[in-house]
Amino acid sequence: MIVAERKPLSEIRGFVEDYHRLLIVGCGTCATVCLAGGEAEVKVVASGLRISFLRDGKEVEILESCVTRQCEPEFVEPLKEKVLDEAVEAVVSLGCGVGVNFLAQTLETVPVFPGVNTKFFGAAVEPGVWVEMCAGCGNCILHLTGGICPIARCSKSILNGPCGGSRDGKCEIDPEIECGWALIVERMKRLGTLDKLEEILPPRDWSTSRHGGPRKVTHQEVAAVGPQQGEGEP
Amino acid sequence: MTTRSNLQEVLAAGHFAVTVEVGPPMDCDASVVSEKAEMLKGVADAYNVTDNQTAVVRLSSIAGCLLIMRQGLEPVMQMTCRDRNRLAIQSDILGACALGIRNCLCIAGDHQSFGAAGRLKGHPGAKNVYDVDSIQLVSILRGMRDEGVQQGGDPIETRPPLFIGAAWTPLGDPVEIRPLRLKKKVRAGADFIQTQGVYDVRRFAEQMETVRNMGLHERTAVLAGIIVPRNLAMLKYMDKSVAGVSVPSDLMKRMEAAKEAAGKDKKLARRNQAEEGVNIAVELIEQVREVPGVRGVHIQAIEWEKRLPEIVKRAGLLPRPNVNGKEAGDGTEGQNHGG
DSSP: OEEEEEOOHHHHHHHHTTOSEEEEEEESSHHHHTTSSSHHHHHHHHHHHHHHHHHTTOOOEEEEEEESOTTSHHHHHHHHHHHHHTTOOEEEEOSOHHHHHHHHHHHTTSOEEEOEEEEEEEEEEETTEEEEEEOOOSSOOGGGTTTOOHHHHSTTOOSSOOOTTEETTEETTEEEEEOHHHHHHHHHHHHTOGGGGGSOOOOOOGGGSGGGOSOOOOOTTTSOSOOOOOTTOO | OOOOOHHHHHHHTTOOEEEEEEOOOSSSOHHHHHHHHHHHTTTOSEEEEOSSGGGOOOSOHHHHHHHHHHTTOOEEEEEESSSOOHHHHHHHHHHHHHTTOOEEEEEOOOOGGGGGSSSSOOOTTOOOOOSSOHHHHHHHHHIIIIIOBOTTSOBOSSOOOOEEEEEEOTTOSSGGGHHHHHHHHHHHTOSEEEEEEOOOHHHHHHHHHHHHHTTGGGTSEEEEEEEOOOSHHHHHHHHHHSTTOOOOHHHHHHHHHHHHTTTTOHHHHHHHHHHHHHHHHHHHHHHHHTSTTEEEEEEEOTTOGGGHHHHHHHTTOOSOOOOTTOOOSOGGGOTTTTO
């Protein structure tokens, strides 16, 4: 899932200083699970802002809402109606960056501010601890590395690791960070496939990643009939 | 584009090679490099010029190489994957070869967070590149030299006649993977290897035995790394904080004794430790020289280069062999690059 972390209240307040009617919107999916921007956090942020404004003698109306997913029209469209009906001046989204983008695109003239910092694609390895596990690079090579991603989990994203900086299973940049390549070696040893690491992985084609420009996925069977994406198109 | 590198010739002739490291300054004062070069003339077969070592901005490796070449020294240009993508790497390689640089050491490079690890601020907020890793970098250089192609497939008319090097951390974790990783570097095209600093000669020799059993010592020239210890604090730091470096307790005790022998005289303690550090370096050189498969040493005296001539001399490695006049014609054909 997408893992996010709430921004400090003072930073959020800085965004909305000039508005008098705000809507704080949570997201019921990833942001809820990682305790950054679900219904509970909407309440926390809204109350915090109310107290903060009250202390300074500012009158600000703060509305609260939480939608199932901020990244799909069917959940965001009703929100648009609410914003217009209730004359909301600005929105703080506690969804991930996708949610902020999507709301901003949908709400046209109403400003949308980020209430969380979107961190990575990861998993909860223990209660309250999430670890990055995928970099979304667009061309999965996990079949070559025992199911553990060197791009996401090695500090240098090297494909023929480990580098010389692996120490007791940790990365040299921080003793709190596991060496992704130590994990790969350990895993492949258990699978009995360590010899596969003898293969030199060639330089990668990063054009499938963000380096190839903003990406788009079209599911032909579902997408509305429209201009076909030719391979030669930019 | 002719002539093979001096380092390549020295190794090909079967001599025990010596390379040392020259760290460029954090400003554009060419005289710092020139003075180091003057001081180190005749001490080594080739001189590594570091590339933003420990992720600290310094005068560029390529420029540093040129500066020491003007003094008559042969450089080993270090090239990290941290700061350049494959376009910049290849363009710098072509430029370096056009300037007469013949040796290149391919390394991943310390993570940018290292620049702020010591007393400096560094640039820990920098974006790193790592478009390719060090093994891929070796293979790219070999492709440019032997196949006459850029990584992307475009042809290179005048091929860069490089002697290609790679680094190796023989005792890095997970230690069982290290010989295999060396094998990958050799298969990718590493003509020579400069290892991480060795203090634990016994364990290093064990790894070298594995390497010999794999036949890698015949396909590449392994130069064992020697880091000259300056004092007890440095030894402790390396043992604790530098991945792949472990300092045996007897060396630690020797340095401790040198320090304590000075009592409360701090100046004397410094001097004692420096002398013991030089002694240790000389002994380490002698010991790794005895390890079968080791074809030379790569000596680093970080910001302490002035002690290098004495160390190399005491290790019995002076004068350096003169292999000049043995030019091997067109070095671009890719034959016998392994020396």
